[in-house]
Amino acid sequence: MAWEVAIGAAIAFAGGAIATGWAQSRIGAAGAATIAERPEAAGSVIVLEAIPETMVILGFVVAAMIVIMVR
Amino acid sequence: MxxxxxxxxxxxxxxxxxxxxxxxxxxxxxxxxxxxxxxxxxxxxxxxxLTCSMTDIPVLLATIEGISLLLPAVKDRSNLTAQRYEEISHLSTPEVIARVSHVVGIVGETVRDLSTKKSDLEIAITGLDRYEKIIDKIQPLEQQLPVLHGYEVTVLVIQKEYEDVLEIIRPALSDLTNGQFELISADLDEQTIAVITVFNKHYSENVHRFLFSKNINEVRIPADYSNMPLDKALLLIDKNRRDAGSEKDTIDNDLTRVSQEWGHELAALQKVLTERGEELSAYNNxxxxxxxxxxxxxxxxxxxxxxxxxxxxxxxxxxxxxxxxxxxxxxxxxxxSYDNPRWVRPFEFLMKLASPPQYNEIDPTPLMAIFFPIFFGIIVGDIGYGILILVVGLFIRFRFGAITWLRQISGILIISSFPAIFFGYLFGEFFGNFGQMMGWLEPVTLFGITWDRIEAMIPLLVLTIAIGVFHVVLGLAIGVVNSITRKNRKHTCEKCGMIGVIAGLILVLCLVAGLLPEALYIPAFILLGIAVAFVIYGGGTGGAIEIMGTVGNILSYVRLMAIGMASVILAMVANELGGSMDVLALGVFIAVMLHTLNLMLAMFSPSIHSVRLHVVEFYSKFYHGGGLPYRPFSSGDKPGMIDGKK
CATH class of the missing domain: 3.30.70.2170 (Alpha-Beta Plaits)
Structure with missing residues (x-):
């Protein structure tokens, strides 16, 4: 595998991962505060926390496609 | 449903x-x-x-609760309580109130008197313990004190962290008493030190004023113990404490007797009175x-x-x-109120993440009961993990089955473990690639594709997007049914248009990929155009933007493949790392640890993502929620029922 391909895949994945991490940190902080005041909202907060993971998953898909398809 | x-x-x-x-x-x-x-x-x-006067009931309930808190627990007397409840429940509300007043009148005063005495004795015993502790410590210092008439002895208790205050007290006392004082200190316990000061009674007022002004904790030994040698004081304290303890035991016995005699009556009265209170509060309806x-x-x-x-x-x-x-x-x-088949009921737990559906919309619980296990199975996709999840589910069911939410979670795990085992067979996975390493199983070849999750990434990608298309279109179709029920024409147009847009986009993609004849280009674009027009008519500009959202929703189903692949790779790492160890036991230990971690992730992460795909991607296409939960007018399970004591 050419090094450019590996670097490209890594950038694609890292971009999604960093964005997801940042978004989840914000949601997590707000979610923790919400649960402290309204414990019954825990279920909704967990779902909200999972929402930004789309970005890292799509980053992963793009990275995988780069590795598989770019020869 | x-x-x-x-x-x-x-x-x-x-x-x-x-x-x-x-x-x-x-x-x-x-x-x-x-x-x-x-x-x-x-x-x-x-x-x-108009509501009847209820002022008596809350007051009487509070009184009963107060009495029951003061009464000690007695052995289970639920049968007696039930008998008494049966007897009282036939009385009219005024008769119940009269009976409660009567019982409270008899029991309340006795219990209050006994409890006050008990409380006083407990305070006295605590005080005696403290005096004993102090006297016990200062007794060895007694010989060091000068035996002088007309002198006063005072004990100060100081926190060790403020020990330096002694350096302030000593010169101050010297000034106040013209040097006619003695000061001896000793550790009382780990945190405090006792300081004994002896000074001429002539300076007593000034000394006490000074100590008070410096906020120093001065222990005044009661007069009963202060005018005698310390060893005699200790003996007297011990005697008085034993007397107080004995009196306290007598009071405890009296309270137990009252609890045995009246506990079931109070419990029954509390239950009936609570019910009557709820009935009266409903009168406004x-x-x-x-x-x-x-x-x-x-x-x-x-x-x-x-x-x-x-x-x-x-x-x-x-x-x-x-x-x-x-x-x-x-x-x-x-x-x-849900009325679902047995296999759907556990998934009502997941429905709590959203507000209940409205009466006139389709309940998505059965759909969740179908799709959640499939999504879970695709992500986990491992025979070994599937079996372990089944075992965990069964364990929770048999061990904690009495707890509703745990029973529901166990039901979800048990149902979801079967698709996990099925997809594990399809992907040829048993604790990752362990099954393949041992030659026990291989990925199944179906439709010309060998479903190895590492090798067949593109087919899996297509499969998960296809699942996304199906799920989102199903959601839109239910949205169409709901909007027809509500006679909302614009919503119907928007949902139909969105289905048309998805169909048109798929057609165009197939044409670009060369899977369909080029002659279909024009019909595909006409379909897209009409569908977009419907979407804009139904949803306005927001509807057009929603097209992008819907495409994003469909792509979001790729997580079924991506998270599953992460799980496979972790399982493979566990096998490879375990296998690379020279010491067999160490290799097995590392592999077991990593597989355990992966199993815990496999139970949690796929559940969260499957729920998310439903709540975010699927429900947004049709679900309104905001329904009113069915709350029957009944006693239900009342907390705080007492039988002697809660």
Whole structure:
């Protein structure tokens, strides 16, 4: 595998991962505060926390496609 | 699915009012509505029943609760309580209140007196313990103290962290007493030190004022113990403490006797009084005319015969119940009660993440019960993990089955483990690639594709997007049904248009990929154009933006592949790392640890993502929610019931 391909895949994945991490940190902080005041909202907060993971998953898909398809 | 509800109106003679309320309360089937809110114009002399005075009930309940808190626990006397409850529950509310007042009058004063005495004795014992501790410590210092008449002895207790204050006290006392003082210190315990000061009584006032001004904790030994040698004081303290302890034991026995004699009566009275309080608080919902009373509410269709027969049995036809189906106008008020098959019920737990559906929309719980396990299975996709998840689910069910939410979670795990095992067989996975390493199984070849999750990434990608298309289109189709039920034409157009857009995009993609003849280009674009027009008509500019959102929703299903692949790779790492160890036991240990971690992730992460795909991607296409939960007028499980003590 050419090094450019590996670097490209890594950038694609890292971009999604960093964005997801940042978004989840914000949601997590707000979610923790919400649960402290309204414990019954825990279920909704967990779902909200999972929402930004789309970005890292799509980053992963793009990275995988780069590795598989770019020869 | 949502249980069919019937709107019911119970009408009976005013003389039977409290019995009607009592029968309905104990039946526990009716979800009350306020009659006055739905009185039709021209309903003449029907009026709202004004609430009876309830001031006595909360006060008496608080009194009973207070008494029960003071009474010690006695052995289970639920049978006696049930007997007494049966006897009291037939009394009218004023009779119950009179009985409670009588019992409280007899028991309350006794219990309060005994408890006050007990509390005083406990304080006295605590004080004696403290004096003993101090005297015990200062006793060895007694010989060091000068034996002088006209001198006062004071004990100071100082926190060790403020020990430096001694350096302030010593010169200050010297000044105040003209040097006629002695000061000796010793450790009282790990945190405190005792300081004994002896000074001429002539300076007593000044010394005490100084100590007070410096906020120093001065222990004044009671006069009973201060005018005697310390060893005698210790003996006296010990005697007094034993006397107080003995008196406290007697009071405890008295309280236990009262609890045994009256605990079940108090428990039964509390239960009946709580019920009567709830019944009275519901009076505002009822309506009346000069001679009749009316109760309006909702009863599940299948509980109608039970409710009717209970009323007939209690009133021999004097009370009439009429029922009507929910109409378009009344549907918004109908409460929601699930009536799902057994295999769907565990998934009602996941429905709590959203508000209940409205009465006139499709309940998505059965759909979640179908798709959640499939999504979970695709992500986990491992025979070994599937079996372990099944075992964990069964363990939770048999060990904690009595706890509703744990039973529901165990049901979800048990049901979801079977697709996990099935997809594990398809992907040829048993604890990752361990099954393949051992030559036990291989990925299945189906439709010309070998479903190895590492090798067949592109087919899996296509499969998960196809699942996404199906799931999102299903959601849109349900949205169409819901909007037709609500007679909302614009929503219908928007949902239909969105389905058309998805179909058009798939056609275009197939054409670009060369899977369809080029002649279909024009029909595909015409379809797309019409569909977009429908979407914009139904949803405006927001609808057009929603097209991008829907495409994003479909792509989001790729997580089924991506998270599963992460799990496979972690399992492979566990096998490879374990296998690379020279020491067999260490290799097995590392592999087991990593597989355990992966298993825990496999139970948690796929669940979260499957729920998310439903709540975010699927429900957003049709679900409104905001339904009113069915809350029957009943006692239910009342917390705080007492039998001697809660």
């Amino acid at each position: 949502i249980q069919k509800m019937k709107s019911v109106l119970v009408v009976g003679p005013k003389s039977d009012f409290s019995q009607i309320v009592d029968v309905l309360y104990h039946m526990g089937t009716i979800h009350l509505e306020e009659v006055s809110e739905y009185l039709q114009p021209g309903s003449g002399n029907v009026r709202k029943i 009822f309506g009346e005319t000069d001679y009749t009373v009316m109760v309006l509410g909702w009863v599940p269709k299948k509980l109608i015969p039970k409710t009717r027969s209970a009323l007939n049995e209690a009133f021999q036809g004097r009370v009439v119940m009429t029922e009507t189906d929910a109409t378009t106008e009344t549907m918004d008020r109908a409460p929601i």
